[in-house]
Amino acid sequence: MAKPAFETPRIPDFPEIPVIVEGAMAHSRPFVAAPDHQEALGFPGELVDDWHDTAIAKMGEMLGKYRGLRVFLDSCVKCGACTDKCHYFLGTSDPKNMPVARQDLLRKVYRRHFTLAGRLFPKLVGAADLTEEVLEDWYRYFHQCSQCRRCSVFCPYGIDTAEVSMAGREILASIGLGQKYSNEIIGKVHKIGNNLGLPQPALADTLEGLEEDVEDDTGVSVRFPLDEAGAEVLLVTPSADFFAEPHVDGLIGYGKVFHQAGIRWTLSTKASEAANFGLFIGSYENMRKVARRIREAALELGVKRIVFGECGHAWRVAYSFLHTLAGPFDFLDPRYPVPQHIIEVTHDLIRRDALTLDRSANDERRITFHDSCNVARASRMGDTPGGQFTLPREVLRAVCNHFFDMAPDTTGESTFCCGGGGGLLTDDLVELRVKGALPRMQAFKEVVERNQVTHIAAICAICKSQFAKVLPYYGFEMDQILSVHQLVGDAIVLGGND
Amino acid sequence: MSILTAACTFALYAAVVVLVAGLARKIVQYARTPAPLKIPTTPAPVTRTGVAGRLAREVVLFESLFKASKWTWLFGWVFHAALLVVLVGHLRYFTEPVWLPAALVQGIAPYAGIAMLAGLAGLWARRFLVDRVRYISAPSDHLMLALLVAIGATGVAMRFGVHTDIVALKAFALGLVRFDWQPIPTDAVLLLHLAFVAALMVLFPFSKLLHAPGLFFSPTRNQADDPRERRHVTPWAARVGEPR
Numbered sequence: 001m002a003k004p005a006f007e008t009p010r011i012p013d014f015p016e017i018p019v020i021v022e023g024a025m026a027h028s029r030p031f032v033a034a035p036d037h038q039e040a041l042g043f044p045g046e047l048v049d050d051w052h053d054t055a056i057a058k059m060g061e062m063l064g065k066y067r068g069l070r071v072f073l074d075s076c077v078k079c080g081a082c083t084d085k086c087h088y089f090l091g092t093s094d095p096k097n098m099p100v101a102r103q104d105l106l107r108k109v110y111r112r113h114f115t116l117a118g119r120l121f122p123k124l125v126g127a128a129d130l131t132e133e134v135l136e137d138w139y140r141y142f143h144q145c146s147q148c149r150r151c152s153v154f155c156p157y158g159i160d161t162a163e164v165s166m167a168g169r170e171i172l173a174s175i176g177l178g179q180k181y182s183n184e185i186i187g188k189v190h191k192i193g194n195n196l197g198l199p200q201p202a203l204a205d206t207l208e209g210l211e212e213d214v215e216d217d218t219g220v221s222v223r224f225p226l227d228e229a230g231a232e233v234l235l236v237t238p239s240a241d242f243f244a245e246p247h248v249d250g251l252i253g254y255g256k257v258f259h260q261a262g263i264r265w266t267l268s269t270k271a272s273e274a275a276n277f278g279l280f281i282g283s284y285e286n287m288r289k290v291a292r293r294i295r296e297a298a299l300e301l302g303v304k305r306i307v308f309g310e311c312g313h314a315w316r317v318a319y320s321f322l323h324t325l326a327g328p329f330d331f332l333d334p335r336y337p338v339p340q341h342i343i344e345v346t347h348d349l350i351r352r353d354a355l356t357l358d359r360s361a362n363d364e365r366r367i368t369f370h371d372s373c374n375v376a377r378a379s380r381m382g383d384t385p386g387g388q389f390t391l392p393r394e395v396l397r398a399v400c401n402h403f404f405d406m407a408p409d410t411t412g413e414s415t416f417c418c419g420g421g422g423g424l425l426t427d428d429l430v431e432l433r434v435k436g437a438l439p440r441m442q443a444f445k446e447v448v449e450r451n452q453v454t455h456i457a458a459i460c461a462i463c464k465s466q467f468a469k470v471l472p473y474y475g476f477e478m479d480q481i482l483s484v485h486q487l488v489g490d491a492i493v494l495g496g497n498d
Numbered sequence: 499m500s501i502l503t504a505a506c507t508f509a510l511y512a513a514v515v516v517l518v519a520g521l522a523r524k525i526v527q528y529a530r531t532p533a534p535l536k537i538p539t540t541p542a543p544v545t546r547t548g549v550a551g552r553l554a555r556e557v558v559l560f561e562s563l564f565k566a567s568k569w570t571w572l573f574g575w576v577f578h579a580a581l582l583v584v585l586v587g588h589l590r591y592f593t594e595p596v597w598l599p600a601a602l603v604q605g606i607a608p609y610a611g612i613a614m615l616a617g618l619a620g621l622w623a624r625r626f627l628v629d630r631v632r633y634i635s636a637p638s639d640h641l642m643l644a645l646l647v648a649i650g651a652t653g654v655a656m657r658f659g660v661h662t663d664i665v666a667l668k669a670f671a672l673g674l675v676r677f678d679w680q681p682i683p684t685d686a687v688l689l690l691h692l693a694f695v696a697a698l699m700v701l702f703p704f705s706k707l708l709h710a711p712g713l714f715f716s717p718t719r720n721q722a723d724d725p726r727e728r729r730h731v732t733p734w735a736a737r738v739g740e741p742r
Binding site: 066126340388 | 536541560563566638705719723
């Protein structure tokens with residue numbers, strides 16, 4: 001690894017709100033999407049000549065399509081409640097990473113073009129024209145937001161910066177300035193079926209290898225079926241689960257759960273990806289197209305239930321948007337929610353005593369749990385509000401003896417993003433990712449010191465990859481991040497009921 | 499009728515018309531703009547009744563702001579609560595016999611005026627003292643506070659020092675309501691007070707004061723968390739991907 005050109009922040013003894021440092025992250029901008037990747041998604045290949053007018057027209061169109069955007073741009077009173085809530089601000093000190101200041105990049109142009117006050121008295125009300133400099137700020141700072149919604153918890157009007165940065169990114173893409181990482185990946189999903197571009201034979205090969213590994217380890221033949229028509233459950237999981245560490249250990253865990261519960265399940269080539277990067281770029285059209293694959297796969301395979309693997313933003317799109325984007329799902333078994341989270345499946349089996357679990361299998365590990373941002377603040381599990389916090393913890397407590405929560409202002413609805421969400425999990429943004437992880441690393445360090453915690457468990461592919469990358473920057477080991485279902489898989493006592 | 503009375507009468511009517519029409523225009527715009535996706539900030543209530551409760555807590559208690567910053571909450575809540583008391587108290591000028599709630603708050607309304615100023619002072623101080631809030635403040639943010647302070651200060655001044663002819667003022671106010679116009683007292687402080695209030699009413703629908711109706715239309719706060727139980731579709735979103 002080349003020596004990083006930045007300094008990893010020092011973890012202070014107590015959380016600190018930094019003094020602002022203007023321009024501290026002005027150099028951070030991800031690679032722009034190549035013309036091919038832009039055009040594949042229906043966007044212009046490069047910056048269009050009349051980008052200014054096109055951008056303003058696009059903004060006008062979106063103001064008419066999204067009530068949230070309109071209300072959020074009008075309502076902010078600049079009270080400052082959000083200013084110390086964003087992990088990127090806390091980690092970088094750049095004032096444009098304060099949620100309100102990030103929104104203001106769009107709001108000042110909105111005011112100039114769409115409000116009377118901004119048209120008449122731009123200087124007075126902080127309105128500004130969309131200059132090249134402002135456009136450059138849009139590209140930089142709308143790609144320094146992981147759309148984690150922490151600010152929206154604390155805003156007295158519920159203003160959600162994620163909505164604003166998504167709108168900003170959609171405007172940017174529609175004038176030719178898409179982001180390489182997200183758009184390239186969406187192209188792969190449209191074309192092949194998953195973010196990694198793994199074709200069917202590679203997938204089949206990988207799953208076969210997994211079956212052999214599990215049999216070698218346990219002596220039990222646990223199946224990892226692909227494209228099996230007539231299965232009861234279609235499992236849609238992030239493609240990182242097929243090969244990356246620690247993700248793949250989670251996939252093994254899901255397989256063991258289904259095996260022990262006697263549920264016939266299958267993966268699908270067509271829907272071999274749970275993530276929906278259409279969300280990250282704010283494009284309803286792309287989000288819908290990616291979501292429809294899941295419906296098609298479910299119909300083709302004739303399954304009765306759809307279950308999602310461990311993935312944060314994916315679960316948001318699945319839980320909150322799947323019905324809207326790809327419903328109705330009247331062809332599925334009405335006794336189960338559509339879709340279900342794998343945690344809900346496992347939790348239900350544990351509650352019904354359908355799994356034999358040996359907690360002591362995880363006795364070497366002392367575990368804490370990272371609430372993934374989009375699971376925490378944009379979805380739910382189970383029947384009651386807050387189930388997204390209680391269910392994973394109940395599963396963890398059922399499979400390990402040593403569980404410790406991080407500080408309450410860093411968990412639950414106040415959880416800090418891992419620093420890599422929302423389309424930022426790319427090497428061209430590594431400085432941002434490392435610095436944005438500071439608040440989470442601080443909370444982790446505290447439980448490491450207080451409770452001798454050894455591992456952090458997560459239910460999101462992005463969180464897992466991000467932590468594996470940034471933990472070493474803060475003096476931890478990359479393998480201290482685990483999948484929740486890895487812990488489940490290790491505690492399950494196989495056999496006995498087949 | 500004197501020119502002054504005519505001008506004040508006309509200005510106040512005009513301000514009310516701008517306020518009502520401007521707000522109505524924005525409320526219609528918000529109501530007509532679709533919300534294509536379910537985006538409540540979770541954990542969120544799962545029923546409409548629950549949502550009403552959540553909104554009520556935001557409006558009455560400033561629940562989210564309380565989670566965010568205790569100082570901002572304290573200043574903001576004191577200002578808004580005191581403003582409400584003051585507004586209710588002012589209804590005694592427009593009702594005869596005096597509306598009961600207006601009569602009930604009469605004893606505390608003057609002190610509410612002072613509390614209102616204290617809240618505003620706290621909010622304004624933050625714009626200078628906290629570097630983050632200083633960074634995000636535009637001139638209009640300071641001017642809005644200045645206007646509110648001017649309204650409060652002239653009001654408190656009349657109550658505790660430079661009294662105006664309250665009987666004549668009430669006749670003028672009732673005249674406005676009954677379209678039976680009466681002369682306005684000519685005290686400078688009163689005229690300033692009314693001019694500032696008229697300015698605030700005119701600014702309301704064109705400024706950040708839109709946070710008041712905005713909260714009720716904020717999808718992160720006004721949506722129920724029920725996307726798995728109820729399919730949420732809006733017309734433009736339903737048409738995406740269909741053959742044209």
